[in-house]
Amino acid sequence: MNSFNLENHPKINSGFKTPEHYFENFSESVLAKVSLEEKPVVSLFQRRKNWFLAAAAVLVLGIMIPFLNKPSDSQNIDDATIETYLAQSNISQYELVNMLDNEDIDALERDLAMDESTLNSAMEYNGNLENYLIE
Template identity: 85%
Template sequence: MNSFNLENQPKINSGFKTPEHYFENFSEQLLSKIQEEKPVISIFQRHRNWFLAAAAVLILGIMIPFLNKPTDSQSIDDATMENYLAQSNISQYELVNMLDDADIDALERDLAMDESTLESAIEYNGNLENYITE
């Protein structure tokens, strides 16, 4: 193996060269670049799309409870109400006591019978005693 002595061998060029008079004007050039005013870009302008997307998601999140309002008691269909009353332990007397005058008037209008229908119901029904006692 040959011994390698750095001082005796020819030097290898690195391939990099500095321009002439580069270090003489370096500090002046650096100071001029540092002192140049750069335009200030606010965070909102820089990430505008992200802020708009976050605002849209926030607005939708706030609106969801208002869009999913619970149904009113008047919008409950008749079958649901009948099923509820059939499964609850409310007697006829308690149910009648809960009705107000407007409900009673509505029931009278809806359940109005003529005399012939009433007579036929009484004629063919054998348990008239139950209706009389109640």
């Protein structure tokens, strides 16, 4: 291998050249390119504020769910559902009558009121009157 000494051999050009008087105006050209406008300062609390608002919204929603999802009252249940429940349960007629209060009985009498002519015609065509009297 040949010995190589950097001081004795000619220098190699890098191939890069700087324009003339480049470094004389360098600082002015950089400062001209950089905008001196002040950017708005965003505080760290602003980012936290969004998280606080999101947490508060989730908390309010979590508190409101039980109030919005409360079970319906028995008065809101339709008649077909009650009839189906009573038909499938093992409640006798006597137990049902014992559960009624005076207001319920009055409402039934008003809803099921029948005139005498309808009652007489029903009794004529039905030969099993003893069942109505026993029950």
